[in-house]
Amino acid sequence: MKFQEELKESIRKALPELDVVIGWCGSFDPLHATPHFIYGEEDIEKLEISPLNVHNLATYLPGMRGKKVGVVVKGCDSRSVVELLQEKLISRDDITIFGFPCTGVIDQSKVKKAIGYVGNVQSCDMSDESLVVVVDDKPHSLKLSEVLAEKCKSCRYPDAIISDYFVGDRIAKKDPAEPNYKELEKFEKLAVSERFGYWLKELDRCIRCYACRSACPLCVCRDHCIAESRDPHWLSQENNVRDKLMFQVIHAYHMAGRCTECGECQRACPVDIPILMLKQKMNKEVLDIFNYEAGVNLKDTPPLLSFKMEEENITEKDW
Amino acid sequence: MKIGVFVCHCGSNIEATVDTATVAAAAREFPGVVFATDTMYTCSEPGQDEIVDAIKEHNLDGIVVASCSPRMHEQTFRRTVERAGLNKYLFEMANIREHVSWIGKDREANTNKAVDLVRMASEKLMNNQPLYPKKFTINKRVLIIGGGVAGIQAALDCADGGLEVVMVEKTSTIGGKMAKLDKTFPTVDCSSCILGPRMVDVAQHPNITLYAFSEIEEINGYVGNFEIKVKKKATYVDWDACTGCGICMEKCPSKKATDTFNEEIDFTKAINIPFAQAIPKKAKIDPEFCTMLKKGKCGVCAKVCPSGCIDYEMKDEFITEKVGAIVTATGFDLFDWTVYEEYGGGRYPDVITSLQYERMLSASGPTGGHIKRPSDGKEPKDVVFIQCVGSRDKSVGRPYCTGFCCMYTAKQAILTKDHLPGSQSYVFYMDIRAAGKLYDEFTRRAMEEYDTNYIRGRVSMIYPKGDKLLVRGADTLMGTQVEVDADLVVLAVGAEASKGASKLAEKLRISYDSYGFYMEGHPKLKPVETNTAGVYLAGACQGPKDIPSSVAQGSAAAAKVLGLFSKDQLESDPQVSTVDIKRCIGCGKCIQTCPFGAIKEIDFRGMIKANVIETICQGCGICTSTCPQGAVQLQHSTDNQILSEVNALCQF
Ligand SMILES: Cc1cc2nc3c(=O)[nH]c(=O)nc-3n(C[C@H](O)[C@H](O)[C@H](O)COP(=O)(O)OP(=O)(O)OC[C@H]3O[C@@H](n4cnc5c(N)ncnc54)[C@H](O)[C@@H]3O)c2cc1C
Numbered sequence: 001m002k003f004q005e006e007l008k009e010s011i012r013k014a015l016p017e018l019d020v021v022i023g024w025c026g027s028f029d030p031l032h033a034t035p036h037f038i039y040g041e042e043d044i045e046k047l048e049i050s051p052l053n054v055h056n057l058a059t060y061l062p063g064m065r066g067k068k069v070g071v072v073v074k075g076c077d078s079r080s081v082v083e084l085l086q087e088k089l090i091s092r093d094d095i096t097i098f099g100f101p102c103t104g105v106i107d108q109s110k111v112k113k114a115i116g117y118v119g120n121v122q123s124c125d126m127s128d129e130s131l132v133v134v135v136d137d138k139p140h141s142l143k144l145s146e147v148l149a150e151k152c153k154s155c156r157y158p159d160a161i162i163s164d165y166f167v168g169d170r171i172a173k174k175d176p177a178e179p180n181y182k183e184l185e186k187f188e189k190l191a192v193s194e195r196f197g198y199w200l201k202e203l204d205r206c207i208r209c210y211a212c213r214s215a216c217p218l219c220v221c222r223d224h225c226i227a228e229s230r231d232p233h234w235l236s237q238e239n240n241v242r243d244k245l246m247f248q249v250i251h252a253y254h255m256a257g258r259c260t261e262c263g264e265c266q267r268a269c270p271v272d273i274p275i276l277m278l279k280q281k282m283n284k285e286v287l288d289i290f291n292y293e294a295g296v297n298l299k300d301t302p303p304l305l306s307f308k309m310e311e312e313n314i315t316e317k318d319w
Numbered sequence: 320m321k322i323g324v325f326v327c328h329c330g331s332n333i334e335a336t337v338d339t340a341t342v343a344a345a346a347r348e349f350p351g352v353v354f355a356t357d358t359m360y361t362c363s364e365p366g367q368d369e370i371v372d373a374i375k376e377h378n379l380d381g382i383v384v385a386s387c388s389p390r391m392h393e394q395t396f397r398r399t400v401e402r403a404g405l406n407k408y409l410f411e412m413a414n415i416r417e418h419v420s421w422i423g424k425d426r427e428a429n430t431n432k433a434v435d436l437v438r439m440a441s442e443k444l445m446n447n448q449p450l451y452p453k454k455f456t457i458n459k460r461v462l463i464i465g466g467g468v469a470g471i472q473a474a475l476d477c478a479d480g481g482l483e484v485v486m487v488e489k490t491s492t493i494g495g496k497m498a499k500l501d502k503t504f505p506t507v508d509c510s511s512c513i514l515g516p517r518m519v520d521v522a523q524h525p526n527i528t529l530y531a532f533s534e535i536e537e538i539n540g541y542v543g544n545f546e547i548k549v550k551k552k553a554t555y556v557d558w559d560a561c562t563g564c565g566i567c568m569e570k571c572p573s574k575k576a577t578d579t580f581n582e583e584i585d586f587t588k589a590i591n592i593p594f595a596q597a598i599p600k601k602a603k604i605d606p607e608f609c610t611m612l613k614k615g616k617c618g619v620c621a622k623v624c625p626s627g628c629i630d631y632e633m634k635d636e637f638i639t640e641k642v643g644a645i646v647t648a649t650g651f652d653l654f655d656w657t658v659y660e661e662y663g664g665g666r667y668p669d670v671i672t673s674l675q676y677e678r679m680l681s682a683s684g685p686t687g688g689h690i691k692r693p694s695d696g697k698e699p700k701d702v703v704f705i706q707c708v709g710s711r712d713k714s715v716g717r718p719y720c721t722g723f724c725c726m727y728t729a730k731q732a733i734l735t736k737d738h739l740p741g742s743q744s745y746v747f748y749m750d751i752r753a754a755g756k757l758y759d760e761f762t763r764r765a766m767e768e769y770d771t772n773y774i775r776g777r778v779s780m781i782y783p784k785g786d787k788l789l790v791r792g793a794d795t796l797m798g799t800q801v802e803v804d805a806d807l808v809v810l811a812v813g814a815e816a817s818k819g820a821s822k823l824a825e826k827l828r829i830s831y832d833s834y835g836f837y838m839e840g841h842p843k844l845k846p847v848e849t850n851t852a853g854v855y856l857a858g859a860c861q862g863p864k865d866i867p868s869s870v871a872q873g874s875a876a877a878a879k880v881l882g883l884f885s886k887d888q889l890e891s892d893p894q895v896s897t898v899d900i901k902r903c904i905g906c907g908k909c910i911q912t913c914p915f916g917a918i919k920e921i922d923f924r925g926m927i928k929a930n931v932i933e934t935i936c937q938g939c940g941i942c943t944s945t946c947p948q949g950a951v952q953l954q955h956s957t958d959n960q961i962l963s964e965v966n967a968l969c970q971f
Pocket residue numbers: 464465466467468469470487488489490492493494495496497500502503504505533534535648649650651652673674677723727730817818819823857858859860864865866867869
């Protein structure tokens with residue numbers, strides 16, 4: 001990427017004041033990137049900015065409270081940072097934010113679907129439009145637009161919303177006013193029994209690995225998640241779809257008006273359950289009732305984290 | 320746990336549509352239940368004794384009563400189980416009357432539902448814990464906010480009952496609206512003659528401290544131990560030295576100050592005492608009209624004041640008062656009637672409000688009790704009264720009835736005839752609401768003895784016609800249009816909550832309706848209580864009220880305070896939230912959402928944790944539904960207790 005060197009330069013400048021900077025670098029094969037913890041000069045060199053940088057690095061921040069941390073963010077990731085700041089889960093003084101204009105990331109599930117077996121990846125060449133992956137000496141040419149993550153297609157915040165260092169030229173926001181809930185709206189039109197049936201079928205696959213929870217930057221309860229507690233005892237440890245569904249419903253409720261729709265939960269799911277839709281549903285309702293979107297404005301208080309005697313759009317006392 | 324279940328017939332109230340014996344038989348099969356029976360009247364003495372005996376005989380350690388609403392008898396049965404030696408929270412009630420027998424006729428369906436409700440109650444009971452209230456001492460002082468007739472009554476009753484009273488009044492005198500009235504219905508006795516002595520009593524009572532021209536800045540604490548920050552607004556006059564002689568007011572050259580006491584029918588001076596009987600009778604400067612404070616020139620009042628009280632440098636002062644209870648008596652204000660374009664929207668000087676008319680009728684008012692048209696000072700002959708201006712009118716967002724306008728309009732019509740025997744009054748009304756002792760008789764007198772012309776209908780238009788006002792309206796009884804050439808139009812403007820009522824409510828942490836009127840604890844059974852312990856209501860702040868009702872509420876609130884203070888210690892309700900420190904991650908979400916400010920951040924071995932202050936918590940449960948990991952739990956309604964009920968009912 002054009003501004004990769006510029007970004008390294010900024011990190012070099014900021015690093016002496018910081019305990020660590022979190023970015024991305026290459027991983028076990030050329031088709032994957034991995035989170036990268038930068039402590040010194042040699043780590044800076046390994047930094048890579050590419051459409052493979054799917055991970056939302058804001059997820060690390062709440063666990064590193066008290067340390068001086070630098071974090072490289074895509075536009076969507078920056079919303080998580082904003083939300084964490086809004087909720088006072090991290091302190092602005094402790095973090096240094098590096099932003100860049102993001103043109104989208106790849107959805108590995110789509111690549112897998114297009115290529116089939118992706119065992120031994122020998123190389124992966126990316127241009128602005130396409131991607132050539134060589135697997136077992138066989139080259140596969142894919143259009144970038146075909147393997148782009150869904151969320152990136154309708155991304156409204158490609159530039160970091162908040163940053164201390166911003167490298168590269170900003171991309172004008174496409175349509176910041178309207179979140180895209182078209183797929184969800186289609187789903188909402190189905191009968192209750194169909195929707196319920198859909199979730200029972202999808203969630204039956206869930207192995208309760210809790211990868212969705214661990215990947216979520218805003219799931220900050222971690223060891224205290226009620227999914228595994230006896231007091232309160234919301235869920236049993238039995239292997240049944242009832243508890244799996246209940247867990248996702250709880251997750252969605254806890255995320256209502258907080259979730260920034262980074263999609264990490266769904267990306268992390270090893271069995272591809274479309275759980276982002278549940279969170280989008282809650283956000284759509286929150287948008288409708290409170291006219292609020294999570295992680296966009298540092299000064300806002302998430303509507304469900306405040307108490308008002310009278311809500312503007314909820315009329316309890318109709319005359 | 321060994322549970323006993325008692326299914327009540329409630330005479331035939333329940334038994335008629337619920338087979339209580341079957342419910343009891345079904346209950347015997349529930350986990351934990353070792354004893355179940357149906358009884359005729361569980362709340363009666365033999366009924367309660369049966370519970371006590373069963374606890375002893377079967378070694379029960381938990382009781383379910385399936386009967387009426389817990390609002391009715393939860394306390395009763397809690398005392399019963401306590402009498403038998405159990406903790407009173409090891410008791411659950413299933414409402415099979417209001418929720419079952421009274422709302423359905425199908426005996427079989429009702430019986431099944433009753434069985435479900437009893438199962439939920441016994442499942443919950445198995446998760447119950449004994450709870451113990453804590454005791455704390457109380458500060459037996461009371462704060463009264465607002466010095467209208469309701470506040471005055473509450474203050475005097477409390478003070479006579481031996482309590483120390485602190486009264487905070489926003490304006491520079493107490494008396495409220497009643498001090499502005501000329502005579503009062505239905506007896507037409509002089510308002511200041513009956514109110515004046517009460518005001519003097521407030522000033523002279525050794526137990527009452529009065530802060531006039533003051534406001535509530537901040538309220539902290541909880542029932543028994545509130546801490547109040549009072550803002551004494553700068554008056555620029557040393558009230559300790561001011562004798563109320565009024566020389567300053569006489570000599571002040573700035574004559575165009577807004578006269579709020581006289582409802583702006585005249586002007587007052589920049590330094591003023593609102594009226595001769597004011598309590599306290601002290602002068603204050605309105606800075607926006609004082610040339611000394613605005614431009615640094617003048618200083619006349621300082622020169623003439625014989626006691627040397629004037630202090631142009633005076634600043635607002637803050638005082639902290641500690642009290643154990645609060646009575647809110649902030650009254651009402653008039654609706655802004657100028658939204659009615661058809662009445663001229665405020666452009667015609669001879670269209671005035673009822674309260675302005677009171678000032679005009681009053682011998683101590685600016686006209687000395689002479690009725691004069693504001694436009695030319697002439698005596699009016701034809702006076703039109705229009706009722707329900709900003710009352711019972713959805714189009715202006717005021718659908719409720721103010722309640723006392725019918726009565727004072729009749730009073731004002733009578734007084735008009737007394738003042739001007741040659742005059743003719745017309746009253747446009749929607750309905751006459753004169754429900755009260757001697758009230759209907761009073762309005763009839765206005766019609767029959769005083770010859771007031773009552774026209775049932777709304778006024779559609781007022782416009783100037785020469786030096787008169789043409790009032791056009793409908794007479795819905797005659798089915799015709801009426802036009803009256805009026806010299807003066809008096810609008811019976813409806814009441815709304817006093818300005819700033821909602822802000823004060825938030826400080827008090829009490830609820831208010833969409834019009835700003837404060838919400839009582841229960842519309843029938845707790846008319847002067849609020850949902851915040853230790854905060855009571857009196858007078859029109861709870862909803863429009865005439866003087867007799869306001870006074871009655873003042874006394875009722877005082878009785879509540881005296882009752883509260885009859886003990887030296889209060890018991891806190893253990894049905895409050897507590898934080899499980901192991902589970903709390905210190906995210907602070909509960910702190911942000913608690914409407915009562917009951918949760919504070921604490922440091923626990925270097926970690927941030929939440930902590931509920933038991934005495935402030937009202938048990939609303941908002942924190943528990945906010946905390947993602949269920950670290951904060953409302954005692955007696957814990958997640959596990961609720962879940963056990965849900966699981967008992969919903970099989971998936
Ligand atoms: C034109 C008219 C004529 C009426 N005639 C009659 C009649 O003849 N007979 C009758 O029975 N009723 C009559 N009423 C009704 C009567 O005025 C009320 O019943 C009575 O005033 C209610 O008393 P209150 O103490 O509740 O309120 P108010 O009289 O309104 O007193 C409230 C007091 O609280 C103070 N206050 C407000 N907010 C604050 C605050 N935030 N902090 C501190 N102090 C505050 C106000 O300054 C005021 O002194 C009439 C009303 C009107 C409008």
